[in-house]
Amino acid sequence: MIKKNNLIYLFLLISVIFLLIGTYLTVNAYLGMHSIEVASSQLEFVKNLPFCIDIGKNKKIPLYKENHFMKKYNFIKGCISADNYDNKPSIRQVGVALQHPVFFETKLICLIDARSRN
Amino acid sequence: MKKARIFFLCIVFFLIFLLQSVFFVFITKINNLNKILNIKNTLYKIILHSNNIENEFKGFRINNDSFLLSIPSIDINKTFISNYKDIVIITKDKSSVSFTLYPCEFSIRKNKVVRFLNVKSIKITDCGYINFLCNINGEVVESDFYINRDVWLLPDDFKVF
Numbered sequence: 001m002i003k004k005n006n007l008i009y010l011f012l013l014i015s016v017i018f019l020l021i022g023t024y025l026t027v028n029a030y031l032g033m034h035s036i037e038v039a040s041s042q043l044e045f046v047k048n049l050p051f052c053i054d055i056g057k058n059k060k061i062p063l064y065k066e067n068h069f070m071k072k073y074n075f076i077k078g079c080i081s082a083d084n085y086d087n088k089p090s091i092r093q094v095g096v097a098l099q100h101p102v103f104f105e106t107k108l109i110c111l112i113d114a115r116s117r118n
Numbered sequence: 119m120k121k122a123r124i125f126f127l128c129i130v131f132f133l134i135f136l137l138q139s140v141f142f143v144f145i146t147k148i149n150n151l152n153k154i155l156n157i158k159n160t161l162y163k164i165i166l167h168s169n170n171i172e173n174e175f176k177g178f179r180i181n182n183d184s185f186l187l188s189i190p191s192i193d194i195n196k197t198f199i200s201n202y203k204d205i206v207i208i209t210k211d212k213s214s215v216s217f218t219l220y221p222c223e224f225s226i227r228k229n230k231v232v233r234f235l236n237v238k239s240i241k242i243t244d245c246g247y248i249n250f251l252c253n254i255n256g257e258v259v260e261s262d263f264y265i266n267r268d269v270w271l272l273p274d275d276f277k278v279f
Contacts, residue, residue, distance in 0.1 A: 012127075022137075
């Protein structure tokens, strides 16, 4: 038989584990929401400049101006990359990826009309 | 009680206290963040629909803490009514931002006020891209969005609020 005291200790330990997971997910949700804002802001800049990123190359963000969030939490790094969508040169697939600490990543992908205009 | 058990309990209660504090802080931050994103989305929708910035409306004169935007009026069939416009007043009081819609007499839109509390500061600059910076309870969000139009809605580097 398991002693009553030991059972209480076991439940305490389990509650700590759940609390740890919950806190971790909450922190990551917060960082993720901010990251989506940063990534969407960067995509807004790139959306109208389809040729500013070379295909297959990664560029560090922020690209054009400093972002308040990335300045405050400097442990969050991100990059922006471009590729031809479905091997069609007229459509570019631009992706912004931001890495949070420990296993999490926020990635936004946007398709851009890359037909050249004269 | 054994020393080891007391030590174990101290560690567990300390961890629970610490984690709950972190949890509480981040839940509060997420709430503030949601409020800011709601303000941004409301502003984005208004700017998307509007076609002009106004200087005066029924005696309401703009100052440093407010600005007026006009939206083309629509009738019950969702067609534009020529020469009529609905007005949106965006104002910043001491610690709140409100969006007030005044429709014209034939418009299908109804009077509506959306108010956000505890807004410490808000800055909107238009330089092709609209740069939105808002601070609620120390939570600061900076984001940019682009409205595809030929005429800039706000004057260049015009700081509102």
